[in-house]
Structures are given as structure tokens and as C-alpha cells.
Amino acid sequence: xxxxxxxxxxxxxxxxxxxACAMLEGRRIRCWIAPRDVAPGREYTSEILRAIETAKVLxxxxxxxxxxxxHVVRELERAVSKGLSVLPFRVEEVTLSPSxxxxxxxxxxxxxxxxxxxxxxxxxxxxxxxxxxxxARPAGSPAPLEPPARNLNAGLSxxxxxxxxxxxxxxxxxxxxxxxxxxxxxxxxxxxxxxxGLSRSHFAINWDASRRGFTLxxxxxxxxxxxxxxxxxxxxxxxxxxxIRCGSTEIVLEAGD
Numbered sequence: 127x128x129x130x131x132x133x134x135x136x137x138x139x140x141x142x143x144x145x146a147c148a149m150l151e152g153r154r155i156r157c158w159i160a161p162r163d164v165a166p167g168r169e170y171t172s173e174i175l176r177a178i179e180t181a182k183v184l185x186x187x188x189x190x191x192x193x194x195x196x197h198v199v200r201e202l203e204r205a206v207s208k209g210l211s212v213l214p215f216r217v218e219e220v221t222l223s224p225s226x227x228x229x230x231x232x233x234x235x236x237x238x239x240x241x242x243x244x245x246x247x248x249x250x251x252x253x254x255x256x257x258x259x260x261x262a263r264p265a266g267s268p269a270p271l272e273p274p275a276r277n278l279n280a281g282l283s284x285x286x287x288x289x290x291x292x293x294x295x296x297x298x299x300x301x302x303x304x305x306x307x308x309x310x311x312x313x314x315x316x317x318x319x320x321x322x323g324l325s326r327s328h329f330a331i332n333w334d335a336s337r338r339g340f341t342l343x344x345x346x347x348x349x350x351x352x353x354x355x356x357x358x359x360x361x362x363x364x365x366x367x368x369x370i371r372c373g374s375t376e377i378v379l380e381a382g383d
Contacts, residue, residue, distance in 0.1 A: 136191025323373020
């Protein structure tokens, strides 16, 4: 069966993995998940390797069980070596093992610690759909980070946007139609905010084509930029659903319509 997403998980988390698979496939996102998709009579390891090689995104359920699972680590290693987008979905509060930390520490994960689970599964489906839309950019079209970097890229604007959810500009939205979006009070910023707690040019969101993801860059102003409540030092990877706060303004990164 052709598929776009490979789901790796500890057997302890099978009910959540099945729910994630159902949510994604309900959105017409094709998934490969063991043991369902291991063909009868086929060698299990070969089937796993083949499925990873033909996927575009790997979703990993992060939990105590995954921390102790050599199978999850091996599948992650294979996915990283093949250049798949990796999307961690944290279902338990856990300190990552050294192996998992090495493989996924640079990714912002989706937290699914608090109920209802369905809300987090919807967020997961939005994030996967966004990653697949970017990975489907036609071969030969200009890579987003190639100069001139300020040119609009219709592929990005169709997939991502930022939305102000608190502060003086609450309700404002901005499609991400370029590979660098600057934020601040200055008129030369791409997103001009009225918040007096921001500098004229306070931070930027950059699109990283090689990793198919976003990075927030703090320009070092007095007021810190926080992502999900954690202060950014220099730069930080960000993902769909992350909340960026500076001054009284909160901004969320969203998948487009």
C-alpha cells in the first residue's frame, strides 16, 4: 500500500498509535503502521525498512515505552538517515534517553499530555498535512531559501500562517509567503505590531528548506521571546501549534486553510 507517513511507537502505546493512524487516514493521509501493514509471510525487518524508505514523514510517539524501545530508536535512525521529516508526538512526560535525545532534540514536538487527546491528534494531522504539502513542491521549482529570499513563495503561503491570539493586534493573521518573516514595531518589518513591549525589529521566523521546518531567531532585544513559555536563546526550531510570546503579544504558527 502506498503511504506518506510511517508511525513508530512502543507496543505500550498501541491504542494511541492506532488513534493517530485513524485521525490521519480520516484526513486522507496514507499511513504505514505495524503490525497492520506487515504483509503476511514477509520478513518483518525488511518490511519495516521498505516502509520507511518510501515514506515522507515519520511520526514518533514519545513516551517511557519509546525511551526503552530499541526498535523505535532503530526506526528513527533509519528515517533520519533517509532524510524524512520527523515529527515527535509526546504522550508522556519523560526525560529522553541519550539515543532519543540525539535523534529528536532539535525538533519541536507536539505535546499530548493533557486531555482531550482528540484535540492533539487534530494538531498532529494539521502538522503532517503541512509537511506533506511542502515536500510535494514540484521538482525543479526554486528552493525557498535561494536568493532573492524576500520573493513570495506561493507554496508556503498556501500552507502556513501566523495568527495573533493576544495583545493589541489580536485577530490579525499573516500568510507566510516568504522564507523570512520579521516581527516588530518598525514599519520595515513584515509583521508590524503595536505592542510597546517589542523593539522596532524584534525577531524573525525563517523557513529552512533542507529540514522542511521553521526556525525562530531572536534579535537580542531586552524583552525575551518565549516559545511555549520557554525563553529563546539565539534561535529555536518551531512547529505548527507553537505559541510565540513577546511583550503582551502571543502569536501561533498554524497550518493554512
